[in-house]
Amino acid sequence: MSLPSLTDTSTLIRHRRxxxxxxxxxxxxxxxxxxxxxxxxATWAPNHGMTEPxxxxxxxxxxxxxxxxxxxxxxxxxxxxxxxxxxxxxxxxENPLLAPVIIACVMERSGGGKIPEMEEIEAxxxxxxxxxxxxxxxxxxxxxxxxxxxxxxxxQNWLGIRSEDRCMGLLYLGWxxxxxxxxxxxxxxxxxxxxxHHD
Numbered sequence: 142m143s144l145p146s147l148t149d150t151s152t153l154i155r156h157r158r159x160x161x162x163x164x165x166x167x168x169x170x171x172x173x174x175x176x177x178x179x180x181x182x183a184t185w186a187p188n189h190g191m192t193e194p195x196x197x198x199x200x201x202x203x204x205x206x207x208x209x210x211x212x213x214x215x216x217x218x219x220x221x222x223x224x225x226x227x228x229x230x231x232x233x234x235e236n237p238l239l240a241p242v243i244i245a246c247v248m249e250r251s252g253g254g255k256i257p258e259m260e261e262i263e264a265x266x267x268x269x270x271x272x273x274x275x276x277x278x279x280x281x282x283x284x285x286x287x288x289x290x291x292x293x294x295x296x297q298n299w300l301g302i303r304s305e306d307r308c309m310g311l312l313y314l315g316w317x318x319x320x321x322x323x324x325x326x327x328x329x330x331x332x333x334x335x336x337x338h339h340d
Contacts, residue, residue, distance in 0.1 A: 153278055158324040160282025162239035165315030171201070171242045175279060176314070180244070182275040186267035194261040195268050198245040198300060200237065208245075209237040215295045216288070233290070240284075240313040244272075250305045265309045276314055282321075284313040 145153075180197050188194060200208045213234035217225070237243050248265040250258065269285060276283040287310040290296055300308060317323075 153274060156323075157274055157277040157283075158326060159284050160315075160317055160321075160324070161284050162236045162313045162315070164318055164321050165240045165282055165313065166318050167239050167241055167315065169241065169316045171281065171314055171316070173201075175281075176201075176242055176244075179272045179275045179279070179314070183268040183272040186264055186271050188264035188267075189260045190256045192251050192256055192261065192264075194248050194251060194256075195265050196247040196249045196302075196306075198247065200243045200245070201241060205237045205240075205243060208243060209234045211296075211299050212237065212288075212290060215293060215299060216290045219290065219293045219295055229288070233288070236286070236313065237311075240315040242314040244312040244314065245300060246309045246312055247300070247302055248307045248309050249302070262307070262309065269309065269312060272312060280316070281314055282317045286311045286313065 176199060180199075183197070184193065184195065186195075213230055216230055216233045246265060246269050248261050250261060273283040273285065291308040291310065294304070296308065297304065297306070302308065
């Protein structure tokens, strides 16, 4: 088996961008086989104790409407009046219909608490990064959304997860709209982020 070069890997990592649902082609299907392959890649993330603390709830087709209605109604019900924003409420009901696939990524606690929660959260975060990089390699756009509504008991109950589990985010997947100019980004010089320790 020949592995991709470091140059190819670096190019892929640096090419990945957040593509918002509004910039995805909702009418173009993402085949279940491709979604399954992306999730398979997600499960190869490092995880302490091999707990594999990830679960994926995939919404496509008509199920997206149910997700949109669930998000918007829970946001309306659980958000204090002083914090309620009409634009966020509108996005809750619209975004799931703009992307052909949405994956609710869950950190599921297991192993009787042997592994610290933070390590399980980190593992699922790595899994989601694996999925986004794989989506980029396939030509898909991806967008990681983590609105506070995901942390409410109402949403946990709606999704059917336990109180000790956490929905780490909604991962929107879709083909970029024709003609979309791929977003550009910059990072600070890496030298400003490194402290070398020598003998």
